[in-house]
Amino acid sequence: MEMPKIDAAIVARKPAIVAALQEVLPPDAVIFDEAEVRAYECDALTAYRCPPLAAVLPRSTAEVSAVLRICHQMGVPVVPRGAGTSLAGGALPTGDCVILGVARMNAVLETDYPNRFIRVQSGRTNLSVTGAVEADGFFYAPDPSSQLACAIAGNIAMNSGGAHCLKYGVTTNNLLGVTLVQMDGTVLEIGGAHLDAPGLDLLGVICGSEGQLGVVTEAVLRILPKPEGARPVLMGFDSNEVAGECVSDIIKAGILPVAIEFMDRPCIEATEAFAKAGYPMCEALLIVEVEGSKAEIDEQLALIIEIAKRHNPVELREAADEDQAKRIWLGRKSAFGAMGQINDYMCLDGTIPVSSLPYVLRRIGEMSREYGLAVGNVFHAGDGNMHPLILFDANKPGDLELCEAFGADVLKLCVEVGGCLTGEHGVGIEKRDLMKVQFALEDMEAQMWVKDVFDPKWLLNPAKVFPLDVTASRRAL
Amino acid sequence: MKPANELELAEAIRAATGPVRIVGGGTRRVGPPPAGALLETGGLAGISLYEPGALTLVAAAGTPLAEVEAVLAEGGQRLPFEVPDLRGLLGREGVSTIGGVVAANASGPRRIQAGACRDSLIGVRFVDGAGTIVKNGGRVMKNVTGYDLVKLMAGSCGTLGVLTEVAFKVLPRPEAEATLTRGGLDPVAAVAAMSQALGSPFEVTGAAYVAGQVRLRMEGMAGSVAYRQGALAKLLGAGWDVVEAAQSAALWQEIRDVTPFVGQPGAVWRLSVKPSDMPQVLALLTEAQTLCDWGGGLIWARVPDAGDAQAASLRGLLAQIGGHASLLRASAEVLATVPALHPEAPGVAALTRGLRAKFDPRGLFSAQE
Ligand SMILES: Cc1cc2nc3c(=O)[nH]c(=O)nc-3n(C[C@H](O)[C@H](O)[C@H](O)COP(=O)(O)OP(=O)(O)OC[C@H]3O[C@@H](n4cnc5c(N)ncnc54)[C@H](O)[C@@H]3O)c2cc1C
Numbered sequence: 001m002e003m004p005k006i007d008a009a010i011v012a013r014k015p016a017i018v019a020a021l022q023e024v025l026p027p028d029a030v031i032f033d034e035a036e037v038r039a040y041e042c043d044a045l046t047a048y049r050c051p052p053l054a055a056v057l058p059r060s061t062a063e064v065s066a067v068l069r070i071c072h073q074m075g076v077p078v079v080p081r082g083a084g085t086s087l088a089g090g091a092l093p094t095g096d097c098v099i100l101g102v103a104r105m106n107a108v109l110e111t112d113y114p115n116r117f118i119r120v121q122s123g124r125t126n127l128s129v130t131g132a133v134e135a136d137g138f139f140y141a142p143d144p145s146s147q148l149a150c151a152i153a154g155n156i157a158m159n160s161g162g163a164h165c166l167k168y169g170v171t172t173n174n175l176l177g178v179t180l181v182q183m184d185g186t187v188l189e190i191g192g193a194h195l196d197a198p199g200l201d202l203l204g205v206i207c208g209s210e211g212q213l214g215v216v217t218e219a220v221l222r223i224l225p226k227p228e229g230a231r232p233v234l235m236g237f238d239s240n241e242v243a244g245e246c247v248s249d250i251i252k253a254g255i256l257p258v259a260i261e262f263m264d265r266p267c268i269e270a271t272e273a274f275a276k277a278g279y280p281m282c283e284a285l286l287i288v289e290v291e292g293s294k295a296e297i298d299e300q301l302a303l304i305i306e307i308a309k310r311h312n313p314v315e316l317r318e319a320a321d322e323d324q325a326k327r328i329w330l331g332r333k334s335a336f337g338a339m340g341q342i343n344d345y346m347c348l349d350g351t352i353p354v355s356s357l358p359y360v361l362r363r364i365g366e367m368s369r370e371y372g373l374a375v376g377n378v379f380h381a382g383d384g385n386m387h388p389l390i391l392f393d394a395n396k397p398g399d400l401e402l403c404e405a406f407g408a409d410v411l412k413l414c415v416e417v418g419g420c421l422t423g424e425h426g427v428g429i430e431k432r433d434l435m436k437v438q439f440a441l442e443d444m445e446a447q448m449w450v451k452d453v454f455d456p457k458w459l460l461n462p463a464k465v466f467p468l469d470v471t472a473s474r475r476a477l
Numbered sequence: 478m479k480p481a482n483e484l485e486l487a488e489a490i491r492a493a494t495g496p497v498r499i500v501g502g503g504t505r506r507v508g509p510p511p512a513g514a515l516l517e518t519g520g521l522a523g524i525s526l527y528e529p530g531a532l533t534l535v536a537a538a539g540t541p542l543a544e545v546e547a548v549l550a551e552g553g554q555r556l557p558f559e560v561p562d563l564r565g566l567l568g569r570e571g572v573s574t575i576g577g578v579v580a581a582n583a584s585g586p587r588r589i590q591a592g593a594c595r596d597s598l599i600g601v602r603f604v605d606g607a608g609t610i611v612k613n614g615g616r617v618m619k620n621v622t623g624y625d626l627v628k629l630m631a632g633s634c635g636t637l638g639v640l641t642e643v644a645f646k647v648l649p650r651p652e653a654e655a656t657l658t659r660g661g662l663d664p665v666a667a668v669a670a671m672s673q674a675l676g677s678p679f680e681v682t683g684a685a686y687v688a689g690q691v692r693l694r695m696e697g698m699a700g701s702v703a704y705r706q707g708a709l710a711k712l713l714g715a716g717w718d719v720v721e722a723a724q725s726a727a728l729w730q731e732i733r734d735v736t737p738f739v740g741q742p743g744a745v746w747r748l749s750v751k752p753s754d755m756p757q758v759l760a761l762l763t764e765a766q767t768l769c770d771w772g773g774g775l776i777w778a779r780v781p782d783a784g785d786a787q788a789a790s791l792r793g794l795l796a797q798i799g800g801h802a803s804l805l806r807a808s809a810e811v812l813a814t815v816p817a818l819h820p821e822a823p824g825v826a827a828l829t830r831g832l833r834a835k836f837d838p839r840g841l842f843s844a845q846e
Contacts, residue, residue: 116675173596192751200829205625248530296704418615426621440612453835465623
């Protein structure tokens with residue numbers, strides 16, 4: 001993956017930049033030692049690394065504003081960072097940038113149950129937002145699998161999803177307001193505890209902008225009352241087509257499960273070997289979960305099971321108790337880990353219309369044979385967000401490149417059938433050069449206008465999202 | 478101008494020499510029309526894709542809302558956000574189009590549970606002020622590829638471009654609904670009851686307060702609605718009545734369309750606040766008729782149509798407690814001194830100006846209401 005040439009003039013000014021930052025931050029908040037900055041050289045896309053010029057760890061909106069004002073004045077690019085779990089290289093530094101990490105800003109600022117929101121500093125981890133309200137019967141709905149580690153800041157920047165978004169939506173549907181610091185240091189309040197301000201929906205475009213429009217320091221998040229209970233059912237089918245039809249029939253019947261997860265045979269086999277969840281050996285497996293009181297769950301599951309039976313399942317297993325429910329989820333939750341046991345893997349994230357599921361899975365199977373790389377599929381079937389895991393050997397020369405080429409072909413296929421390159425992980429550097437597959441230049445131009453307005457000098461995370469040749473003239477400003 | 482397709486529309490925009498006024502199916506003001514050459518989108522009509530199993534619908538922007546709703550109903554589904562019909566309230570006539578709904582981000586009582594129009598919108602195509610066709614989002618419900626201009630276009634009231642196509646995530650139409658009602662509640666008691674209900678696990682899909690009566694709606698499978706209605710009544714204590722099926726639906730249509738104000742004189746405000754601030758706002762509105770939705774967060778107020786229609790006191794209070802107030806209906810004299818839209822903070826206003834200048838460099842769309 002190509003990155004812009006490091007600006008030697010900026011690197012040469014490192015001592016002056018560090019000194020200016022030290023003037024506005026406490027000593028332990030400015031990291032510039034060459035060994036220490038290595039801690040920030042990559043995110044979860046570990047194939048790509050580059051130590052930044054320096055890293056700062058502010059504790060307040062005012063400190064963030066002071067840092068940005070300095071970098072703006074001195075013309076230094078800034079890459080915001082939450083917990084560094086991006087799978088797309090969103091938080092990957094360049095050698096001439098300052099990493100602005102919000103990890104120390106993790107306080108809960110306000111919890112308001114009558115109005116059902118929580119206000120937090122953006123460095124707070126996703127799971128600990130729920131943790132702050134759970135005892136009172138509430139939760140924060142978006143639940144990326146990385147929720148123990150990832151920060152709300154990164155969730156907002158990537159518009160992250162989770163297993164339960166079929167019912168609850170993704171980050172953007174649960175975000176009420178942000179405090180945003182612009183590159184020149186201006187602090188803005190956008191949205192808040194009330195709903196839907198008139199005028200342009202700036203909050204909507206800030207969410208998912210991958211740290212390119214401003215640094216989010218605080219967020220107002222919608223919290224929801226916890227459902228009385230939840231219960232999954234597991235079903236196995238002897239073909240992907242039939243499993244796909246079953247998903248479609250469940251949705252058409254008017255039921256909205258909180259989750260419909262799909263695993264194919266390679267993934268089931270890997271998972272069984274690793275986690276021993278007792279899954280049936282079949283071509284395709286669905287986990288469907290519904291919520292509510294016991295009676296409501298019974299009502300919905302009866303209907304779902306009736307539909308499933310019409311598709312001749314090879315296995316149909318309803319969780320009778322909490323323990324069985326855990327076992328049903330165990331395999332799904334260990335799927336990534338299980339694939340990781342076999343080899344290194346690359347996790348794709350394209351979305352397809354659910355009706356194309358059988359065709360896309362068949363094509364991925366064919367490509368897998370052509371490329372000679374194994375692939376397992378595990379994904380959110382209700383919304384068509386696929387997660388093909390391509391296995392490769394990082395130590396084998398050429399294997400990463402082969403895997404990337406395979407991945408690119410899969411994503412092109414997703415676009416071809418009417419879907420998109422990324423459903424929840426973001427573009428980052430990983431899918432940057434594929435943007436031209438999904439968008440015409442005019443489409444990207446309209447998106448870049450937004451950055452032109454928020455960050456006229458293109459200093460915030462400038463090497464991401466759009467192909468480098470497309471942004472070259474803007475970044476040169 | 479009434480272009481028959483997207484290309485013609487783009488051509489018309491490129492050829493435009495002065496402000497254009499975008500009209501969907503023509504829900505228009507009764508009275509003299511505002512300035513600008515008329516650009517009708519009604520020629521861009523038709524549902525191009527409806528996949529019930531994928532919960533998706535794609536339609537040309539000029540498609541009548543009624544057609545979209547009818548097609549969805551046949552598939553046992555609906556638009557999640559309960560589109561209000563404010564023609565009566567605003568004294569307009571004509572047919573609402575789906576593009577107009579999106580441009581206004583029009584969202585009804587279910588907004589608190591299923592989200593606003595912008596939350597269901599998954600894709601758009603539009604023509605910008607230079608006459609360029611732009612697409613964003615698509616037809617899949619999970620999509621973070623590039624910036625989310627879909628949200629930016631929803632509620633932009635045509636100031637950034639002319640929508641030509643919109644795509645939605647839709648939801649199943651539930652088989653049953655029921656509403657708990659209780660009258661004789663003052664604003665403080667009302668907001669407490671609504672908050673308690675919305676903070677319960679019983680999935681309340683509407684919480685409104687009108688003429689002293691609180692209404693709490695539940696929707697879903699029949700058994701589930703029966704269960705939740707009982708459980709919620711028990712939680713809230715004595716004094717609640719149950720209204721079911723069509724009668725329940727009628728109660729919500731009244732809230733959605735602000736029916737109690739229709740045909741009544743006066744200026745009409747639409748305020749959005751934190752629900753618990755509702756009693757404080759109502760305390761200012763002593764001479765007004767009011768109707769509250771969204772658990773108390775959305776306040777409709779009909780005030781005497783004179784002076785500043787209470788703009789100074791309302792906006793003064795909101796400056797302290799947060800929220801916004803828009804004047805949806807008022808006489809020309811009032812509107813001459815009171816900005817209809819809530820004034821934006823300077824930093825936000827600067828971004829808005831910047832975006833409008835980029836998307837509409839010639840200011841063609843500045844005449845939008
Ligand atoms: C094992 C694993 C499982 C995962 N599962 C999921 C999943 O189920 N669903 C899902 O959606 N994602 C998933 N992810 C991806 C990742 O966790 C999410 O993208 C997450 O939101 C990133 O958060 P972060 O705090 O780690 O952000 P980082 O990686 O630090 O940064 C991500 C992006 O956010 C920007 N950013 C960070 N902080 C700010 C700020 N304060 N202001 C503005 N921009 C900022 C960065 O510049 C970068 O572009 C997974 C990742 C891993 C490793």
